[in-house]
Amino acid sequence: xxxxxxxxxxxxxxxxxxxxxxxxxxxxxxxxxxxxxxxxxxxxxxxxxxxxxxxxxxxxxxxxxxxxxxxxxxxxxxxxxxxxxxxxxxxxxxxxxxxxxxxxxxxxxxxxxxxxxxxxxxxxxxxxxxxxxxxxxxxxxxxxxxxxxxxxxxxxxxxxxxxxxxxxxxxxxxxxxxxxxxxxxxxxxxxxxxxxxxxxxxxxxxxxxxxxxxxxxxxx
Numbered sequence: 001x002x003x004x005x006x007x008x009x010x011x012x013x014x015x016x017x018x019x020x021x022x023x024x025x026x027x028x029x030x031x032x033x034x035x036x037x038x039x040x041x042x043x044x045x046x047x048x049x050x051x052x053x054x055x056x057x058x059x060x061x062x063x064x065x066x067x068x069x070x071x072x073x074x075x076x077x078x079x080x081x082x083x084x085x086x087x088x089x090x091x092x093x094x095x096x097x098x099x100x101x102x103x104x105x106x107x108x109x110x111x112x113x114x115x116x117x118x119x120x121x122x123x124x125x126x127x128x129x130x131x132x133x134x135x136x137x138x139x140x141x142x143x144x145x146x147x148x149x150x151x152x153x154x155x156x157x158x159x160x161x162x163x164x165x166x167x168x169x170x171x172x173x174x175x176x177x178x179x180x181x182x183x184x185x186x187x188x189x190x191x192x193x194x195x196x197x198x199x200x201x202x203x204x205x206x207x208x209x210x211x212x213x214x215x216x217x218x219x220x
Contacts, residue, residue, distance in 0.1 A: 009040055016044040031205050033195045035063050039070060046074055065198050169193060183211045
């Protein structure tokens with residue numbers, strides 16, 4: 001799949017077919033932090049009635065920056081015909097982000113009060129999610145010898161057996177690494193920048209692809 005084809009599918013998701021699923025999965029395997037690829041794959045799976053659609057949508061909702069837009073990207077008819085949404089009963093504190101939004105819209109009444117109610121529900125849902133993640137992390141805790149990396153907006157600590165070093169996660173630092181022909185380190189920083197700033201993921205993906213080609217050609 002070319003870059004132009006990918007952008008075309010983002011602008012016209014109705015053109016997605018079952019044949020695109022394999023290409024999108026391959027793209028995600030190369031660029032695991034490329035949120036737009038996850039969004040398109042979720043749409044393709046939903047459109048083709050894939051068996052694993054529900055689970056994949058839940059996984060993708062964690063990765064995207066704007067879950068509301070993600071929801072309407074999957075279900076555009078809900079945004080156009082908001083007055084005709086299904087009137088099924090939704091638990092008030094289900095913890096599902098999309099359910100909370102729909103519940104607040106269905107309640108109507110005072111807008112400020114509805115937003116306040118939604119904020120309270122989101123707070124409770126977030127607390128419940130954090131508790132689940134804490135339980136999951138305790139169950140799947142890595143071995144004591146495995147270094148734990150905690151990313152921060154400006155710097156990331158890289159653990160090593162004997163010492164720790166701080167490397168700036170910035171585009172300026174990437175340019176310095178490229179000038180020094182440290183392409184592997186530059187790719188590592190670009191992957192982290194892609195995670196921090198998903199809006200520029202296409203730009204970062206192009207940079208990574210370019211550096212990977214340099215590495216492959218340098219081995220010939």
